[in-house]
Amino acid sequence: MRKIIFILLCSYSMFSCSSAGVSKTNTSRLVGTWDWVSSCGGFTGGCWYPSAQDVESVEFKTDWTYIKKVNDSIVLESKYIVDESRINGADVIYTIEFENRIKMPFRVIKDTLSIQGGDFWKNYKKKQ
Numbered sequence: 001m002r003k004i005i006f007i008l009l010c011s012y013s014m015f016s017c018s019s020a021g022v023s024k025t026n027t028s029r030l031v032g033t034w035d036w037v038s039s040c041g042g043f044t045g046g047c048w049y050p051s052a053q054d055v056e057s058v059e060f061k062t063d064w065t066y067i068k069k070v071n072d073s074i075v076l077e078s079k080y081i082v083d084e085s086r087i088n089g090a091d092v093i094y095t096i097e098f099e100n101r102i103k104m105p106f107r108v109i110k111d112t113l114s115i116q117g118g119d120f121w122k123n124y125k126k127k128q
Contacts, residue, residue: 027060027082029108030060030082030108030113031060031061031062032059032060032126033057033058033059033126033127034057034058034059034060034113034124034125034127035055035056035057035124035125035126035127036050036055036056036057036058036122036124037049037050037112037123037124037125038050038122038123039117039121039122039123040120040121040123041119041120041121042118042119042120043119053071054070054071055070055071056068056069056070056071057069057124057127058113058115058124060080064079064080064081065077065078065079065080066079066080066096066098076098078098078099078100079098079099080096080098080099081096081097082094082095082096082097083095083096083097083103091107093105093106093107094106094107096115104116104117111125111126112124112125113125113126
């Protein structure tokens, strides 16, 4: 009986905790700085693009820090985890979760990172 209780407690403790820096997914392709190149979707299904006055980038660091900049000013800095994935047609959609518990689906196809924001996708190209 003690063994069963011990096994149950161990199992519960292994699967009930999560913290920034723990990922179920290989995130090596995600690490780096990504520049915004377009946003597409929404009600009209159209696309819009950065301009000289509207520049955005996101950075994923190896220490599990996410930094979003708009016009070179940091607008968000947070620890993150890549929490889960699912198949959507030919794409693998991952979920990134931030310290404030906000979750955002994303995908990486070739050299493009797409992050879902409501009913549209923001597309980024990796800085070389």
